[in-house]
Amino acid sequence: FPRLPAELRLRIWYLSLKRQRMIKVAVWTEWTEDWAKSSDQSKSRYFMARNHLGKLVSGGSYSTQILHPNRPALFSPLLWVTCESRQAALGFYRVHLPTSIQGRSSCGNKTEELVLYFNPEHDIVDIEDWSLSGAGLVDFLHDARAYDRKGRGVTHLALDMYGTCPGHSRLPSPTTIHPVAAVSFAEILQYTLRTVLQPVPCNGPFRIQPTVDGDKSHFAQTMPLHANQRWDRFGTGNIRWLETDPRWGVEHDLGAVSFRRNPLTCLWSWEDMERAFGIAERVPDDKFRFYLCPYIHWPAPQSYYDAVHDKSTVLPPRQNNPFLKSPWREKLAAYLHVEQEHWLRRTRQEEIPRHGSLVDAETFQRMESVPSTALGMWLCSPEAFGNSDNPAGKVFDLSASRPGLL
Template identity: 30%
Template structure:
């Protein structure tokens, strides 16, 4: 039985059928290479986890480019699925074109679920966004940034960085001036030349508001915000522009931004730049607030299952729907006492509800609200400022850009 319309994702369906073009090998080489190039032009949001141990730095080794790289702290673990292009397995010409396009080749470990294996992460700095996660091993962040530049034949390395609150806090442990001169220079040059910085809000309570059960106040105690995107383990996405879905006004008027004030991320990051003596006043990166529902949390996250294709997305949404219905039944008396009804959503409302999107929202940084002024008294990382957890943000005047995950 086909899923109800309100459970059908809006992500375009990319056919996996094999379309044969026997004359392709007869095309001029230049045209074939252009076709490979255009086919590879896709953005990715890649999650990288650094080792949590704080082992001492041992030595530098030379990579395949003959450059020195750090080998003690940061063999990164890359989390996700479909991280390697299928063009690597088509033929030698396609593989060579792919390796040129993804010119940064970094040794890593791949992880999805319980499986781990060693491999090589192929990156394109201009298109790829790296979501770097670290625990106490703040030095590993410096070494990874240094290595990304050392593995890049063009000496670019990292251009697009994604951060979340805990990572920004842990970066305060870095004293870049304790590093060797060449490491300092590579790190500071890279951070100075960042093009985009994404501040992440990935919450598992952002879709289902359960009133007293999760501390998010609602009129009747229960709301399901179906328009909030859901993150996938697949990194490739398409920016489709302004979110085209209708009936999103209620959801955008009450966007859950977590138990922390998201402005803290930007404030602390800017203080880090001052500490590292990096001047971005003349321009600096383009900042964006990235909001989604994390696939690594919630009902599916606890079972170790991920959203990687249309089938797993349908399973995730069906489990969420079942949990939503059970919750209404358990709290029926509370909902009715507050003037609500059971079920909370009528059949007509479900027909008008925004269809789910697998991906994420992007907001301008101004959507978080005003930052503290220089006149306000704050300590080194803003602890003296009265940060207020902006649990529900009214984003209606900042209608989001929607990014949809590539879903075969």
């Protein structure tokens, strides 16, 4: 390898680096509701300093925690292999954001002063803002932009508004954040942010969905599963973003997708926030995209643990099965087994055939015979949900357009 031309070695380094990642970050500020009510000590350093690029930074007004980090994915090994690989990694991850990162170790919780490296074009930053005012989100996005020599910062953002809206969203308001932060956030919304992903959990602990008329049930085998966040395997790490879900049978499962309430309320909250920051209605050719991302949360805690501790439940054997060597794979196999048992009970209760009421037997069997289970989320445009203005809307036919898969 050392004898290869430098240009070829550099190309190999970049091929290793060009992987999309999901970086899950929790942020919180020293105050909880309103910047104007914060202490004078906090105000004295807020938006008063500049970084090595000469850009104004927030002043360390927030703390961060990388949620369930996969360290090799978060900090590329190329940062420490050779000087040449390090320079390639630093060039690719052009945002070098100094931050205090809290995490767990064998000795308990610890705080590290680290630099968060990311690439705005490849990485999705999933932010949990634990401040009531949304100030943590605004300050983090401002600093990420300030430490980007190209002035972009976070361009792909994942944000959970579903758990708080409607009416209780923690999205920022111009009246509760620093004036400089408000101007900066408006510019980010208008010019640099390109994608917002809004995860929306589907109803039910399993991939069993009611039909649109609500009379019968359907087993949605291709509905993506998204793991409980307490498992590190599904925290910060490498991902694949597919513009179109390639699996066979997806169009059938999109015919009936149920939620606790209308996911469009999240879009409406986002649009209200944009208007508050002076962002007019976006034109059709705008590069900005807002995605609603349906998924099923697994494992269903109570159902899963009840089944695992029920001696009458026969779970798949682990021995001699390489798929089950990893703990998360074993949990997934057990979950899928319990899901199948639950579906068979449902068909008997509703007096419907094993293939359900949305597809025929031949289609159902073919879906079983091909790889159908995916771990991740669908990426659906809001237009797929129609024009329903009913916040209580629960069951949607999303089959008009094929979603992406993350």
